[in-house]
Amino acid sequence: MNLLEVKNLSVQYGSGQGGVLAVDGVDLSVGVGEFVGLAGESGCGKTTLAMAIPNLLPKYASITTGTIEFEGQDLSNKSESELNEVRWRDISVIFQGALNALNPVATIGNQIAEPILIHEPGTSHDAAITRAKELLEAVGISASRSSSYSHEFSGGMRQRVMIAMALACRPKLVIADEPITALDVMTQAQILELLRSLSETFNLSMLLISHDLSVLAETCDRVQIMYAGKVAEVGTADDVFGEQNSAHPYTQRLLKSYPNIHQERKFIDGIPGYPPDLSKSHAGCRFAERCTVSVEKCFTDEPELAVISELHRSACHLVGGSK
């Protein structure tokens, strides 16, 4: 059984006429110990999907359909206090823009200890600080720094602190929302390596959100490509990113948008146009207007996820035959 099984999830911002369906009938699964990547353009629903799992959505967002099964129990209709039992103890989050998510006037140790003190009420302050120090060591920062403040840390170190904070209550699943954005390439590599090694020590599963495909290709077991609130393609990193393997025109175009160091130097292809307006309803494939290979059917019928191989699925009329 998978650790996390999201089925047919829809999330809407606002309501009624002006509502925006940011996530529209999406499935997502994360197995035990698995690294799953979530990729796509800005505004295609990656963060919304991820934040819907522990229900950390803003007030004006609501889950309209679907189930979120974590270890067999549905999180989508749990109350706030029931969710608080799950958050951090089972599912924790490394937030987007983590560099600003630290309180400048509280010590690092106290901030890492905060989830421990909240979720394990019996813990004494000293014990929590001791664990915070162990966590700091685990992410490669000297325990003596636990009494420092965030302005005394570099960007990479603050990101490590955020990771330590996410691990504080020994969760089973960590949702990392753009954990390496705004870091330089060297630091990115270190952080990714750290996440990988920590997942082995702590036996973690990870949902990694990024728009950097090369990062996902390198770290993830499976990758899910989102477009305009829908799943475009899902499969192993090799299925999705492999040279001849990617089965959705959107993925292919995304991959072409990155320079390839093995090829001769040339201008990279972007994808002209913009993702569609999600506040309007759509007939047909949402990528059709920007797609270079679209046919008439693409504008009228909505493609469903078609099975390509055991783990590989793609939502396109032109692949996978029948549909």
Added chain:
Amino acid sequence: MTTNSNDFELREAPETQLSILGKIWQDRMGRIGLLMTVSVFTISIIGPMIWPFDPAAVGADASSILQPPNSQNWLGTDELGRDVFSQFLQGSRVSLLVGVTATIIATVIGAGIGISSGYFMGRLDTVLMAITDFFLVVPSLPLMIAMGSIFGQNLTVIILIIGVLSWPRNARIIRSQTLSLRERKFVPRAKSLGATDLRIIRKHMIPHVLPLVVANTILVVAGAILAEATLAFIGLGDPDRISWGSMLHFAFASGAIGRGAWWYFMPPGLGILAIVLAFTLLGHSFDRINNPRLRDAA
């Protein structure tokens, strides 16, 4: 790549090593304010203990009335032959007592209303700010006079009246700061950790607004001392206690000003001036230390 983290070991940062008092001492305005405040406190605590005359002891005969300063009564005597200097020393206690306690009341109310209004927003904010605006625009002196004459003239009542009328500015300032703080990313982070509102306020809001609270508090002290002196001067002070305001009141009532008995009305007047100036200097200096934008302005 793991632990060469000792490279990150904290270096001594001279700027942060200075305590807040040290920083105030570095500031000229602050140094004067600090010296004045400390001396006023010292005088009011030690003064009455060592000065031999009872401020309430009436003179033995007519010759001891309104005596100019002499070797025995350093600041002369009043219209009843009482020693002015011992009244002056005793009076400083009331001024400080009212100033500090009324300010504590004002700060607790102001910070409480400001933080809860800014943090919870919505309907609570509307209601609390409507109340704040009401107290902000009501002319406080006439209100103090009215309340003073209704609730009677003793020190506790006076402290309460001044405290209850001095918080609105604090509440407004702290609310604005809280409004901006609650949008900082560490607040939703703490919330998603499962932190309760109370915990967020305690751990994440209060430490941030504290410097602002302190800077305002010091300025409120000066206002509260003036308010007490004003009430006492117009005769609404505690009749059982000598304060600088009541000394001025009796000096005025007994015609000391007309008779040129400067030793009677000058000391309390200058005392009030000094103590208000001391707290104002200290408050502005503290404000300047906490608000870097003001640092080079003066």
